[in-house]
Amino acid sequence: MEVKGKKISLYVNPEGYKKSVHNVAECEDCHENYNPDELPHSKNPVEVNCISCHKESKDIETNVHAKVKCYDCHTKHDVKPAKEFAKEQTKTCLSCHKNQNIQHYSQSIHAKNNVTCESCHGGGHKVKNISKGEIALTCGKCHGDHEKNFRNSIHMTVMKEGNKNAPTCTDCHGSHKIIRGKISVESESCLKCHLDETKFPGDEKGSARFVAHYKTSIHAAVEKEGLLEAAGCVDCHGNHMVQEPDNPKASTNRARLMETCGKCHKETVEHFKKSKHGQELAKGNDKAPTCTDCHGEHDIQSTLLSNDFSKINLTDKCLSCHKDGKIPHKNFKGEEELITGYEKSVHYTALKDGNFDAPTCYQCHGAHEMESADNPASLIHKKNIAKTCGQSGCHTQQLGEFTGSIHETGVNKDNKDAPTCNNCHGNHGIVTKNIDNKLEKAKDLVNLCSNCHASVELIERNELPTLVAETYNESFHGLAIRGGGKEAANCESCHSHHNVRPSTDSLSTISKNNLPKTCGNCHPGATEVLFTKKIHITNPEEDSPATFWITRIYMFMIFGLISFMLMHNILDLRRKLQHRKLLKKTGNSSGKNESK
Amino acid sequence: MSGKENLEDIKYLRMSFNERIQHFLLFSSFIVLILTGFGLKFPEAFWVKWIVFIIGENAFEARGIVHRIAAIVMIAASVYHVYYILFVPRGKQLLKDFLPRKQDLLDFKDSILYLIGKSDIKPKLGRFSYIEKMEYWAVVWGTVIMSATGFILWFENTFLKIVGTEGMEVSTVIHYYEAILASLAILVWHFYFIFVNPDVYPMNKAWIKGTLTKEQMEHEHPLELEEILKAELEEINKKNDITENEAELNNEEAASVKEAETDLKKEESAEIEANKPDLNENKN
Secondary structure, eight states: OEETTEEOOOOOOHHHHHHSTTTTSOHHHHSTTOOTTSSSOOSSOOOOOSTTTOGGGGGGGTSTTTTSOHHHHHOSSSOOOHHHHHHTHHHHHHHHOOOHHHHGGGGSHHHHTTOOHHHHHOSTTOOOOOOHHHHHHHHHTTOHHHHHHHHTSHHHHHHHTTOTTOOOHHHHHOSSSOOOOHHHHIIIIIHHHHTOTTTSOSSSTTSHHHHHGGGGSHHHHHHHTTOTTSOOHHHHHOSSSOOOTTSTTSTTSGGGHHHHHHTTOHHHHHHHHHSHHHHHHHHTOTTSOOHHHHHOSTTOOOTTTOSTTSHHHHHHHHHTTSSTTSSOOSSOTTHHHHHHGGGGSHHHHHHHTTOTTSOOHHHHHOSTTOOOTTSTTSTTSHHHHHHHHTSTTSSHHHHHHHTTSHHHHHHHTTOTTSOOHHHHHOSSOOOOOOTTOHHHHHHHHHHHHHHHHTOHHHHHHHTOOTTHHHHHHHSHHHHHHHHTOSSSOOHHHHHOSSOOOOTTSTTSTTSTTTHHHHHHTTSTTGGGOOOOSOSSOSSHHHHOHHHHHHHHHHHHHHHHHHHHHHHHHHHHHHHHHHHHHHHHHTHHHHOTTTOO | OOHHHHHHHOEEEOSOHHHHHHHHHHHHHHHHHHHHHHHHHOTTSHHHHHHHHHHOTTHHHHHHHHHHHHHHHHHHHHHHHHHHHHHSHHHHHHHHHHSOOHHHHHHHHHHHHHHTTSOSOOOOOOSSOHHHHHHHHHHHHHHHHHHHHHHHHHTHHHHHHHHHHHHHHHHHHHHHHHHHHHHHHIIIIIHIIIIIOTTTTTOOTHHHHOEEEHHHHHHHOHHHHHHHHHHHHHHHHHHHHHOHHHHHHHHHHHHHHHHHHHHHHHHHHHHHHHHHHHHHHHHO
């Protein structure tokens, strides 16, 4: 027959009908007002009212499928049983919903795992659109954990505040396609919003521009090379429970960064946790630096490539906190000045001159394992300093000399007075003082040694030899240095500098066997020198009786003779003046001037 | 012609030109040695700093060199002096006059008595008083000591082998204390008699001019003066014996000599008298 110019067949395949679930029903059961005898059948279409029998499906009249006819899904005559229909339901839905997005469903994980349309949109005849607010709940039916996390996220919070841009499950994962790949989620979801300057304006933290720095980071760079281990958004920020860094629970919160970064950088973070920085951070000191304070946030760079971490610029990084007394030192007043003194040090100067072997902060303090000096594990603990300075490639020779010296022995015995490298050379401001000016060097050296060896307190406490500085200063060597002699011996000329040992030690430069050689450095032919007295005479009466008695005799002579002379002078003067006075008085009568 | 003029006009040779040169070499090298020596021992003293400031960077090295040069000058002068007193007639006389005698002890005793007021008689002193003899022999002693210890310290590498470190230390100590002793002796003893002494104040110029005035001779060396005058008289008498004409010419001179003698006596008596009331006063 023809309807609106189209030829249609009203033929009903009896085979199909017999197989259908309606095979027991007569035609007129559905086709009301239908007269089987009237041929051909009425041209007027006859409404089939399924609801009159299928009362349970009445809901469909009020939901989104209200205008969809039953037969649109169930077909007309070969209606299948519900179980069979359900099997092919998805196909049935997709036969109408040709939208590409929805079509993607068939490739999605849901399709593979038998999560059907009905699972989300409601089954049977209760089909519904899922509003944005309901999405999380819907997904949560299966993905309960994720939903819970999502409910605590900043995304949920802003959604509740009425932000229409706030994303929910489908905004990141897609509704039907269901994106699971981390990279796809990040590039197609996170960055799509967070790089949008209209959504996140400005330059501040959280702005699109701020996030855009990520592209320059080492994390992004590694990712490009196909290494999926590299950190993307979710690796640091968390996936569902994305939270603002201010939130103490956030994975990007300062205090929790150690954990977050430690997921990948395990060893480094282990070191850092033990460090002073890490400990302060754990204590809740909000001034203590965490990973991002040094390494940056989105623009994080490899320390090898980063300009900020170059040997020369690292100083600036550390000094950004360690100066101007921002971090008061427990023991040393003005310690921050000592730190800034590094910029004047020979180490820094060498760096600036292009010697990249010269050390910067981390080489002595450790980078992540930076610990304060009073921690025995610290690289700069008194006992470890020599090793740190003498690390391979640095002052190994000097370490060798220092090892076994009396000073080193003291340090190893936990003697706080015993000097190690920095006590003589300084801490940060290690300076080569007037290296060309031998005299200044010698004077400085004498002063340096005198700091301890002329200190009554230190001498008493450590039973050091007494009066060594005083006797040196009065010796010809000492007088010459005081007077400006450039070649005279100073402390190190005899005692050496690193290898200082007591005279009883056969390795000492001042042991009896080595003295001729030591003195011979300046006094050629001193090999036969007769060392008949101690060099530093501390008790003249015992150490050198001859000089003691000569001094006594001379003192007596000087005092006696000069006082005799003075007395003689005074008496002579008195007598002569008396005489003159009298001559004047008697001048006229007996004075010689007037006579004759 | 007044008596005063006479006393100032007549000059008596105290130091010959040769002796003055010796004295000059001695004292100039002595001063340099003192400055350069104590300059080493007291490097922080203000005057040392001035000198160092003026001389500049190499002051210390210069100090050592100058000290050695001055030492050589002093030793050379001393060696010449030994030759002088052994072989030159005037030098021989000098040595003879400098030799200590018993009279010096007596003079010393009398002098002390006079000075403390126990005696009114000032002992008559000869060409070299006990004071000057002490000074002379002190210089001799000091020069020997300082030269010996100085050489040891100078050639330390050689002497270390001989005297050892102890010997070096002893030399250093002696060199130092002897220097103090010598400097103080010159300052206190010598300078008093040359500069402060009221009889010669402000300065005894004998070391420049070589002569003493008669007045100074009367004060310091009356015995020598007497001897000189005696010798002169004898000479005059001899001359008188030879030619009367010449004697006439010399009359005036003789008169002046006599005059001086009488002056001297008068003065002495005046002095004794003058001291008497003083003593009385003291007793009262």
